[in-house]
Amino acid sequence: xxxxxxxxxxxxxxxxxxxxxxxxxxxxxxxxxxxxxxxxxxxxxxxxxxxxxxxxxxxxxxxxxxxxxxxxxxxxxxxxxxxxxxxxxxxxxxxxxxxxxxxxxxxxxxxxxxxxxxxxxxxxxxxxxxx
Amino acid sequence: xxxxxxxxxxxxxxxxxxxxxxxxxxxxxxxxxxxxxxxxxxxxxxxxxxxxxxxxxxxxxxxxxxxxxxxxxxxxxxxxxxxxxxxxxxxxxxxxxxxxxxxxxxxxxxxxxxxxxxxxxxxxxxxxxxx
Numbered sequence: 595x596x597x598x599x600x601x602x603x604x605x606x607x608x609x610x611x612x613x614x615x616x617x618x619x620x621x622x623x624x625x626x627x628x629x630x631x632x633x634x635x636x637x638x639x640x641x642x643x644x645x646x647x648x649x650x651x652x653x654x655x656x657x658x659x660x661x662x663x664x665x666x667x668x669x670x671x672x673x674x675x676x677x678x679x680x681x682x683x684x685x686x687x688x689x690x691x692x693x694x695x696x697x698x699x700x701x702x703x704x705x706x707x708x709x710x711x712x713x714x715x716x717x718x719x720x721x722x723x724x725x
Numbered sequence: 726x727x728x729x730x731x732x733x734x735x736x737x738x739x740x741x742x743x744x745x746x747x748x749x750x751x752x753x754x755x756x757x758x759x760x761x762x763x764x765x766x767x768x769x770x771x772x773x774x775x776x777x778x779x780x781x782x783x784x785x786x787x788x789x790x791x792x793x794x795x796x797x798x799x800x801x802x803x804x805x806x807x808x809x810x811x812x813x814x815x816x817x818x819x820x821x822x823x824x825x826x827x828x829x830x831x832x833x834x835x836x837x838x839x840x841x842x843x844x845x846x847x848x849x850x851x852x853x854x855x856x
Contacts, residue, residue: 598795598798598800598802599793599802601734601802603732603835603837605837605838605839636772636780637770639768639770639782639784641767641768641784643786649767649784649786649788649789651770651782651784651789651791653770653772653780653782655774655780657780657793657802658780658782658791658793660782660789660791660806662730662788662789662806662808664729664838667729667838667840669729669838669840671729671730671732671788671806671837671838673804673806675791675793675802675804677793702835704734704833706734706736706802707736707795707798707800707802708736709798709800
């Protein structure tokens with residue numbers, strides 16, 4: 595059965611605490627991760643919490659990448675949700691693993707939108723989508 | 726073992742196609758779903774695709790709610806990711822199920838950030854966080 599999208603849930607442990615607390619850097623690197631995966635970025639929104647922690651979302655035409663960090667635990671929860679056949683979220687995973695300097699990771703890949711009646715090439719949105 | 730957050734992955738099938746394509750309504754109802762769950766909204770961003778489909782994210786202090794819709798399949802992929810002990814994402818689920826008029830659903834609840842050393846009451850960010 596075909597699925598509309600794939601969704602990787604990532605736990606990054608043992609990360610660099612300064613990186614986890616650097617909203618500007620995370621925004622840049624999450625957008626770069628989207629780009630090298632083949633995604634089309636629509637926008638991004640990142641927030642820094644006081645005294646620490648960052649939440650960020652990169653909305654892509656093919657769904658989204660998100661990150662939530664807990665510098666106090668050296669931990670980040672990352673979601674890489676992509677649709678269509680042209681984006682590879684594992685490229686984003688490898689990039690973020692390196693940037694966060696994670697010592698260990700846990701990943702689960704889920705299929706989203708498993709439907710019987712999907713026809714033709716898989717895209718998140720029709721080819722001529724205006725974004 | 727304690728976890729920092731809970732994440733519900735929802736597949737909504739058999740939804741009302743007009744609702745799935747109504748970005749303004751989905752933005753309002755996703756924000757309302759966040760509110761009644763006990764979450765603190767930081768911002769939201771919704772996009773309408775041509776000829777159809779909506780992607781939206783509500784960033785909350787306790788992580789995020791997202792939706793991606795495929796009106797052509799009557800399908801929406803929804804993620805309800807909340808942290809801390811004070812937010813109940815299942816309230817958001819019930820509200821969205823009603824709004825989307827889903828005929829059937831599939832849900833998986835995942836624990837995020839399972840750590841040995843979590844101490845005290847669970848919050849996404851420290852109590853005095855500036856958001």
